[in-house]
Amino acid sequence: MLIFDIIKSNNLARVGVIHTPHGDIETPAFVGAATRATVKALTMEQMRMLGSQAILANTYHLILAPGADLVQEAGGLAEFSSWHGPTFTDSGGFQIFSLPDVKISENGAKFKSHIDGRKFEMTPESSMQDQWKIGADIHMAFDQLAKSEKYGDMKEAMERTHRWLDRCVDEHHRLASSAERMQYLFAIVQGGDFLDLRAESAKYCAGKDVDGFGIGGVFTADGMDKMLQTVCPILPEDKPRHLLGMGQEPIDLFVGAENGCDTFDCVGPTRMARNGSLYTLDGRINIKNARFKHDFTPLMPECDCECCKNYNRAYLHHLFKTDEITAKVLASIHNEHFVTKTVANIREHLLAGTFQEYKKSFLGRYYPNS
Numbered sequence: 001m002l003i004f005d006i007i008k009s010n011n012l013a014r015v016g017v018i019h020t021p022h023g024d025i026e027t028p029a030f031v032g033a034a035t036r037a038t039v040k041a042l043t044m045e046q047m048r049m050l051g052s053q054a055i056l057a058n059t060y061h062l063i064l065a066p067g068a069d070l071v072q073e074a075g076g077l078a079e080f081s082s083w084h085g086p087t088f089t090d091s092g093g094f095q096i097f098s099l100p101d102v103k104i105s106e107n108g109a110k111f112k113s114h115i116d117g118r119k120f121e122m123t124p125e126s127s128m129q130d131q132w133k134i135g136a137d138i139h140m141a142f143d144q145l146a147k148s149e150k151y152g153d154m155k156e157a158m159e160r161t162h163r164w165l166d167r168c169v170d171e172h173h174r175l176a177s178s179a180e181r182m183q184y185l186f187a188i189v190q191g192g193d194f195l196d197l198r199a200e201s202a203k204y205c206a207g208k209d210v211d212g213f214g215i216g217g218v219f220t221a222d223g224m225d226k227m228l229q230t231v232c233p234i235l236p237e238d239k240p241r242h243l244l245g246m247g248q249e250p251i252d253l254f255v256g257a258e259n260g261c262d263t264f265d266c267v268g269p270t271r272m273a274r275n276g277s278l279y280t281l282d283g284r285i286n287i288k289n290a291r292f293k294h295d296f297t298p299l300m301p302e303c304d305c306e307c308c309k310n311y312n313r314a315y316l317h318h319l320f321k322t323d324e325i326t327a328k329v330l331a332s333i334h335n336e337h338f339v340t341k342t343v344a345n346i347r348e349h350l351l352a353g354t355f356q357e358y359k360k361s362f363l364g365r366y367y368p369n370s
């Protein structure tokens with residue numbers, strides 16, 4: 001069983017430590033999105049320097065290239081990527097069910113590679129096998145994304161996800177019985193924005209022999225607090241909870257942590273960085289805007305990342321306007337640091353008992369008009 005120590009809890013929020021075979025994760029924590037075993041535009045050294053504790057790769061992308069066998073041959077994801085720290089893999093379900101010509105049956109999903117058209121079939125069993133080969137510390141169960149946001153489609157996807165979870169758990173334990181190093185399985189709680197489905201899914205997942213939970217599927221940020229207030233009290237308190245794909249907007253990190261989520265991942269911060277959309281404590285700015293052409297101040301004076309400590313806004317503006325690769329690197333360092341540090345600050349304020357004051361002052365400044 002994955003060991004998760006809770007140091008402090010207050011209502012649904014908690015501060016803890018997840019002990020993985022590749023090291024500890026102090027939670028709440030933001031997990032870097034390393035979809036193809038790399039965080040776009042950043043080296044693993046830069047990830048360590050900006051304070052990242054863990055990365056999350058995507059099984060769908062890794063089985064297409066370089067293949068799960070090759071990652072296994074390298075000794076697993078942490079060794080292959082030279083990250084060496086705690087790792088997660090998402091099952092790839094979200095990406096596969098977003099493909100245009102995916103064929104879904106009770107057995108699994110048939111799809112073609114978006115790279116070269118090769119045919120693949122992913123089943124709950126094959127997803128577990130591939131994730132064991134990729135060798136992340138924490139795996140996500142294979143889930144089905146709903147066809148639409150309608151109640152019937154959400155219910156159907158949730159029920160199939162539950163049946164697939166049973167198969168994932170069986171296959172995971174079969175693989176674990178002969179493994180040299182332990183790897184751990186999280187169930188996925190589905191149900192969209194429908195609180196009755198979320199409650200049903202949380203109850204189902206809570207009853208399974210899994211190490212933690214991914215809160216996934218499709219849902220709207222506006223209803224996230226109520227959704228988490230429905231799901232988290234049902235889940236066993238002593239197992240970690242990962243909020244899948246949320247964290248582009250800082251408010252989601254506050255709402256997630258306050259309502260019982262321990263880890264977060266999101267491709268948004270680095271994707272926005274590559275487009276020049278950069279976080280500051282006064283909201284996001286587009287550094288390509290002409291008003292930054294002569295602005296020789298740091299991007300965010302309060303930030304101690306490599307970008308803000310060493311470079312100014314006019315220089316970043318110039319790098320983006322001339323399409324220099326360094327623009328994307330510096331911007332990604334800052335945005336990834338910003339979300340990682342924000343969650344680390346949330347942890348400190350939860351420990352100090354000053355979370356509500358921090359939340360009010362941060363969000364009041366970041367979203368002045370709301």
Ligand SMILES: [Zn+2]
Nearest residue numbers: 303305308334
């Ligand atoms: Zn910075």
